Amino acid sequence: MRQHIFQTIKAFSVSFIYLFCGFHLSATSKENYLKSIGWDEKVSNPTINKSFASDVEDIRKTDLDQVISDFHMLFGGGFPHSVFVTGASAAANQPLLSAAATLLGHTPELGSYLSSVGTSTNDSRNPQFVIFIEKESVEGHEHQLAVFAHEYYHIYQNAPLLDQPETAEPYTWVMEGGAALMETLYVKSTPNQYPYKQENIAELLALCKDYYDQYPSFQFGTEQETHSGINPDGIYNYNLATVAMSYLAHLTNFRQVLWPDWYSRAHEIGFANAFAEHFGMTKTEFYTKFNNFIRNNSKENIEYIAPKTYVLSTLLAEPDLNDDDSDGLSNYDEVVRHGTSKSDDDSDDDGFTDGKEVLLGLNPTGTIANFVNAEYIGDDWRKLDGFGYYYEKLSPWYFHNGMGWFYSPSLEIANFWFYLEDLGWCWFNQSVFPFFFQNASKSWIYFRETDSDLLLYNAGNWTSQK
Numbered sequence: 280m281r282q283h284i285f286q287t288i289k290a291f292s293v294s295f296i297y298l299f300c301g302f303h304l305s306a307t308s309k310e311n312y313l314k315s316i317g318w319d320e321k322v323s324n325p326t327i328n329k330s331f332a333s334d335v336e337d338i339r340k341t342d343l344d345q346v347i348s349d350f351h352m353l354f355g356g357g358f359p360h361s362v363f364v365t366g367a368s369a370a371a372n373q374p375l376l377s378a379a380a381t382l383l384g385h386t387p388e389l390g391s392y393l394s395s396v397g398t399s400t401n402d403s404r405n406p407q408f409v410i411f412i413e414k415e416s417v418e419g420h421e422h423q424l425a426v427f428a429h430e431y432y433h434i435y436q437n438a439p440l441l442d443q444p445e446t447a448e449p450y451t452w453v454m455e456g457g458a459a460l461m462e463t464l465y466v467k468s469t470p471n472q473y474p475y476k477q478e479n480i481a482e483l484l485a486l487c488k489d490y491y492d493q494y495p496s497f498q499f500g501t502e503q504e505t506h507s508g509i510n511p512d513g514i515y516n517y518n519l520a521t522v523a524m525s526y527l528a529h530l531t532n533f534r535q536v537l538w539p540d541w542y543s544r545a546h547e548i549g550f551a552n553a554f555a556e557h558f559g560m561t562k563t564e565f566y567t568k569f570n571n572f573i574r575n576n577s578k579e580n581i582e583y584i585a586p587k588t589y590v591l592s593t594l595l596a597e598p599d600l601n602d603d604d605s606d607g608l609s610n611y612d613e614v615v616r617h618g619t620s621k622s623d624d625d626s627d628d629d630g631f632t633d634g635k636e637v638l639l640g641l642n643p644t645g646t647i648a649n650f651v652n653a654e655y656i657g658d659d660w661r662k663l664d665g666f667g668y669y670y671e672k673l674s675p676w677y678f679h680n681g682m683g684w685f686y687s688p689s690l691e692i693a694n695f696w697f698y699l700e701d702l703g704w705c706w707f708n709q710s711v712f713p714f715f716f717q718n719a720s721k722s723w724i725y726f727r728e729t730d731s732d733l734l735l736y737n738a739g740n741w742t743s744q745k
């Protein structure tokens with residue numbers, strides 16, 4: 280399955296190329312003009328002029344409309360720009376494509392990307408964004424909706440950076456990882472007809488772990504700050520950058536990572552400083568954390584940080600840090616990190632609150648055998664897996680079919696104190712069971728449900744208690 284996914288991603292890899300040309304300007308009348316028409320200012324109801332080359336199919340126009348209106352809703356507005364959409368092979372725009380190839384030192388693969396034209400002093404064209412979309416689509420793997428989400432998100436990332444100094448230039452892994460993460464979340468959260476719904480984040484996390492296993496000396500870091508290093512050998516589609524951004528969201532939250540307004544701060548203090556200020560850690564600290572996280576965790580632990588919801592409005596909302604059900608987890612963490620209910624303190628009804636399960640490293644969405652969900656047999660008898668049959672009618676005295684009568688003030692498996700006539704007070708919880716602790720002798724007893732023996736461990740020997 281993994282191999283299959285990997286091959287799929289490789290086969291349909293799309294090179295999303297973002298061009299920075301046109302943004303390294305000193306103050307010019309053109310730039311002042313751009314500012315005057317609101318090029319860099321988000322407004323709640325922007326006018327978007329869309330034009331399409333003749334090679335663009337109608338369904339792409341619908342897709343773009345959907346992305347624009349969804350993004351305006353999500354981000355509380357947009358930028359009053361003109362957008363021109365064309366197939367990558369459109370002859371009229373080939374010079375720009377070629378210029379991009381020269382600038383980047385290689386020929387772009389057939390792909391999709393965003394550029395801006397008419398923004399430099401000598402460019403007499405009307406300023407607009409140009410989105411190139413790949414004309415060909417592989418059957419069953421339509422991804423133009425993802426392309427639009429990716430490229431249109433770049434507009435939000437870039438708008439605050441008009442006339443940026445070089446030090447404000449966002450790192451490529453942040454830029455492309457952000458756009459790729461956004462595209463993935465967007466397509467998964469938006470109703471659409473496309474059979475290809477983007478890879479999910481858990482699969483990308485697993486692929487990343489495979490990559491680290493395959494390349495033991497690989498370290499994510501400064502190399503990924505540039506276009507040439509963003510996809511090291513064996514990585515496609517900005518997958519590594521997407522995972523890094525997902526981990527950054529795990530350390531912080533999705534709003535903090537994907538809401539692009541903070542880029543304007545980079546304009547003032549440089550990107551590295553803005554990063555440190557915004558996330559509360561330097562980029563180097565982040566690289567170290569990220570590499571350690573992927574290297575030193577099991578694949579299961581790594582996959583667990585994938586968001587448990589793909590509802591973008593939730594992910595991009597200001598995190599709700601209230602704890603409605605008082606289970607020790609914020610509403611945001613319940614919905615986004617754990618997939619638990621924010622109005623039920625024990626989402627899986629196993630007698631452990633969600634917060635306690637997270638604290639103990641247990642699964643808050645999977646039932647743990649506990650007295651509250653012990654199977655009712657009939658005539659006041661219950662059966663708990665591993666513990667056996669017990670009679671509950673005379674609670675807090677219970678009769679166990681192996682141990683006999685025991686007393687327990689609260690049948691709570693997380694902290695189970697009980698009194699036996701022979702042994703006195705004993706204790707266990709779900710992580711030490713089937714061992715009991717005998718308080719009087721300070722020794723451990725091994726419980727066997729099958730033959731109702733209790734074995735006392737003493738000086739290296741087990742002796743039967745019955």
Ligand SMILES: [Zn+2]
Nearest residue numbers: 295297455458
């Ligand atoms: Zn991109």
